[in-house]
Amino acid sequence: MPTTEQQWFDFAPAAPAAAEPAPAPLLVAPRPAPAGDRLALDEAGEVAVRRSAKATRYRLSVGRDGAAVLTIPMHGSERQARQFLESQSDWLARTRHRLAALPRSAAVWTIGTSVLWRGEWRTIDRAPEATPHVVLGGERFRVRGHAGDLRPTLEAHFRRVARIELPPRTWELAAVTGVEVREVVVRDQRTRWGSCSSSGTISLNWRLVQAPAFAADYIVLHELMHLREMNHSERFWALVEAVCPRWQEAERWLKNHGGALGL
Numbered sequence: 269m270p271t272t273e274q275q276w277f278d279f280a281p282a283a284p285a286a287a288e289p290a291p292a293p294l295l296v297a298p299r300p301a302p303a304g305d306r307l308a309l310d311e312a313g314e315v316a317v318r319r320s321a322k323a324t325r326y327r328l329s330v331g332r333d334g335a336a337v338l339t340i341p342m343h344g345s346e347r348q349a350r351q352f353l354e355s356q357s358d359w360l361a362r363t364r365h366r367l368a369a370l371p372r373s374a375a376v377w378t379i380g381t382s383v384l385w386r387g388e389w390r391t392i393d394r395a396p397e398a399t400p401h402v403v404l405g406g407e408r409f410r411v412r413g414h415a416g417d418l419r420p421t422l423e424a425h426f427r428r429v430a431r432i433e434l435p436p437r438t439w440e441l442a443a444v445t446g447v448e449v450r451e452v453v454v455r456d457q458r459t460r461w462g463s464c465s466s467s468g469t470i471s472l473n474w475r476l477v478q479a480p481a482f483a484a485d486y487i488v489l490h491e492l493m494h495l496r497e498m499n500h501s502e503r504f505w506a507l508v509e510a511v512c513p514r515w516q517e518a519e520r521w522l523k524n525h526g527g528a529l530g531l
């Protein structure tokens with residue numbers, strides 16, 4: 269699940285009118301966009317352009333930093349790309365505005381830094397023990413000292429919590445939904461919250477322990493339903509809806525906070 273926001277437009281090659289000669293097979297030769305290939309857009313700023321031989325439709329995506337990329341499908345034209353971009357200019361401005369307003373996680377964590385923990389922004393506080401500890405939303409974590417960057421130590425704790433908590437929860441939800449699971453692994457993934465293989469292995473991102481329980485459950489249920497339906501068809505979403513009525517709320521939370529969690 270990428271953290272970029274996307275809008276797309278299905279690319280349907282125009283059928284040539286009967287009286288007109290057939291169009292040339294390619295309007296634009298498929299080629300990687302040169303680094304400087306950009307479309308300027310009056311209000312929303314510049315957008316990088318990328319051509320893709322695999323893309324079947326125009327797609328506009330905005331990264332966490334507000335950088336926008338417009339993908340042109342193989343048979344697409346720059347004229348159509350501009351039209352698509354113009355039709356999305358409001359969405360682009362709104363999305364950039366929303367992303368800019370989202371809280372960001374600090375790169376370096378010290379006493380006083382706010383970090384996401386179990387779905388809430390929590391301040392790292394000093395614990396009163398003789399051995400150095402910090403408190404995060406009522407939970408204590410041992411640290412080497414209170415000075416310096418606490419992030420590597422705390423993230424190692426988070427990963428350990430994830431390895432302890434996420435697999436049993438997955439087995440529990442697998443039992444409740446009657447899905448056969450072979451293996452559950454907790455991984456350090458940068459681009460997705462979870463994945464599954466047709467052989468029945470479910471992989472989960474340890475950062476899910478930083479998300480609220482309902483969002484972590486949604487990812488688990490999403491992957492479990494993939495073991496029934498290995499695609500994102502309507503049938504798949506109907507299965508998700510049946511076992512996780514709050515899935516849209518969860519998707520929204522994950523989309524809005526993925527950037528803060530480094531995804």
Ligand SMILES: [Zn+2]
Pocket residue numbers: 490494499500
């Ligand atoms: Zn999926």
